[in-house]
Amino acid sequence: MRSLRKTLLLATVASVVLVVALLHSWPTRAYTTVDVRQRPVPAVERHLEERLPEPDHRSASIPYRLKESVAGLLARNGCVCEGESGGVNFPFAQLLFPRVSAHSLHTAFEASELEEMKKRRAKEYQGFQLRSQTPVDMLMVAEANNPLQYPTQGVEVRPLKTILIPGLALQELPRELYTVNLTSTLGTLNVAAEVEGVKVKGDGEMHMTLSSNKLLHLNRQLQFVTYTNTLFHPSTADTVQFETEGHQAMFTIKIRHGVTPKLYNTGPRGEYNISALVTIATKTFLRYDKLQDLINSVRRFYPTVTIVIADDSENPQTVSGPYIEHYIMPFGKGWFAGRNLAISQVTTKYVLWVDDDFIFTANTKLEKLVDILERTTLDLVGGAVREATGYTATYRQTISIEPGEEEGDCLHMRRGFHHIIQGFPNCVVTDGVINFFLARTDKVQQVGFDPRLARVAHLEFFIDGLGSLHVGSCNDVIVNHATKIKLPWVSESESDKTYAKFRYPPASSDATHTKNGLLYFKNHFQCLTHN
Numbered sequence: 001m002r003s004l005r006k007t008l009l010l011a012t013v014a015s016v017v018l019v020v021a022l023l024h025s026w027p028t029r030a031y032t033t034v035d036v037r038q039r040p041v042p043a044v045e046r047h048l049e050e051r052l053p054e055p056d057h058r059s060a061s062i063p064y065r066l067k068e069s070v071a072g073l074l075a076r077n078g079c080v081c082e083g084e085s086g087g088v089n090f091p092f093a094q095l096l097f098p099r100v101s102a103h104s105l106h107t108a109f110e111a112s113e114l115e116e117m118k119k120r121r122a123k124e125y126q127g128f129q130l131r132s133q134t135p136v137d138m139l140m141v142a143e144a145n146n147p148l149q150y151p152t153q154g155v156e157v158r159p160l161k162t163i164l165i166p167g168l169a170l171q172e173l174p175r176e177l178y179t180v181n182l183t184s185t186l187g188t189l190n191v192a193a194e195v196e197g198v199k200v201k202g203d204g205e206m207h208m209t210l211s212s213n214k215l216l217h218l219n220r221q222l223q224f225v226t227y228t229n230t231l232f233h234p235s236t237a238d239t240v241q242f243e244t245e246g247h248q249a250m251f252t253i254k255i256r257h258g259v260t261p262k263l264y265n266t267g268p269r270g271e272y273n274i275s276a277l278v279t280i281a282t283k284t285f286l287r288y289d290k291l292q293d294l295i296n297s298v299r300r301f302y303p304t305v306t307i308v309i310a311d312d313s314e315n316p317q318t319v320s321g322p323y324i325e326h327y328i329m330p331f332g333k334g335w336f337a338g339r340n341l342a343i344s345q346v347t348t349k350y351v352l353w354v355d356d357d358f359i360f361t362a363n364t365k366l367e368k369l370v371d372i373l374e375r376t377t378l379d380l381v382g383g384a385v386r387e388a389t390g391y392t393a394t395y396r397q398t399i400s401i402e403p404g405e406e407e408g409d410c411l412h413m414r415r416g417f418h419h420i421i422q423g424f425p426n427c428v429v430t431d432g433v434i435n436f437f438l439a440r441t442d443k444v445q446q447v448g449f450d451p452r453l454a455r456v457a458h459l460e461f462f463i464d465g466l467g468s469l470h471v472g473s474c475n476d477v478i479v480n481h482a483t484k485i486k487l488p489w490v491s492e493s494e495s496d497k498t499y500a501k502f503r504y505p506p507a508s509s510d511a512t513h514t515k516n517g518l519l520y521f522k523n524h525f526q527c528l529t530h531n
């Protein structure tokens, strides 16, 4: 009997503890659910498309003459890559009269796997489009003679916060009763103040009606309309419908967090302190003699600048010294993997990319490159590389992408640039530059170097960065290139021979296939032209 009582008591105590524990861990706030799945065009957008005004059918019969010179500039349905044919064929012809050549990229895959690859790419591409488009990308047309006044752009709210919607009003129309409706989809509408003589219905909901027989009062009330985001789904937008009898308008409210800045402490003001502002990053493979020449040349001009070295040699040697960070990677990890590792370790505002066989000279004035990045909106600026022959290259490239259909887009690369930069007569705006550039560290880290590109790669970084990197190039900051041309009286060292085997594989090799495969699948290109 006693043991039964004891058991009962224990059981009671245990269940009380359990209930308390449960209550304690029970959520005290009611959570609503949000659907963040990728989905096709939401209903409101479809609704909007249907609302696009029908073109006046009477205009169809008005004659017109096509202006080929202008109409030809409009994007066609689909794109093609065309090379230039003909021309003279003699040694160095391509150097003197560069011709445009075109390449199909699907050849990176076997014919048997191509169909499957196409389907997979199409699926990934569709997902990308759904993720990257928001209602602010939609076309909206403001109808003529609409008495509704509303903001067309620039309204923004932080997730789950409230704002006053600016600019709402209704224009004079002789009416007995003035009524407007506001409808939102990702948040609620309300009024921050109640105006005399105005009836408010549905405040705090997604559909609110305001009515009054005095227009002035209604307009006063419209100045107090608020929007509260209730569904947290950052970087999207709510499309708000605003309507009165016979008229309808739509506008978007962007919902997003502010961009969190990433600022670097650059030290006291005054002349640019290169050691505090810049880290030099390089990738080495086997060529320790060249690397040491680079380090020695840097130290002549910048004794305390940090040098980050990524090294994927098979038998790594020690590279040490003050302000040197040497990172050893698995053997043969590759060109872009090394670049990625090197830039990931940079903690200064700017990173200077150099190849391990460059030599600093008195013309390698990093201050000039820092100055242009400090004073402009550029993210990256390239310099010039002088070969042993005296030939100096900036390797400026423009990159453009023409949208295509299922086959993919067309990538066009041409030597050249877009504009000269005002105030910097030696500098231009372009899309891609040589392997010698200074860049904002956070921007290069964002774009990243695709580690799948192990050997042949350079412009791929600029292709990935197109649209987010603002690129410049200056020809008055020059670094020397340890000789690349094989002079007959200089015998090639063993390490140079092994290096060449890895670094310059033949065009038919796996490395070239990987590169074209990535352009095809990752970047959704069908073909490429360049000169």
Ligand SMILES: *[C@@H]1O[C@H](CO)[C@@H](O)[C@H](O)[C@H]1NC(C)=O
Binding pocket: 179, 180, 181, 207, 209, 243, 244, 245, 246
């Ligand atoms: C406003 O919305 C109500 C329903 O909430 C509807 O009955 C009314 O017709 C709408 N008015 C206008 C002008 O669209």
Ligand SMILES: *[C@@H]1O[C@H](CO)[C@@H](O)[C@H](O)[C@H]1NC(C)=O
Binding pocket: 267, 273, 274, 275, 276
């Ligand atoms: C430049 O920056 C380095 C590293 O932050 C610092 O050690 C050095 O004192 C600075 N030099 C001057 C002149 O401010």
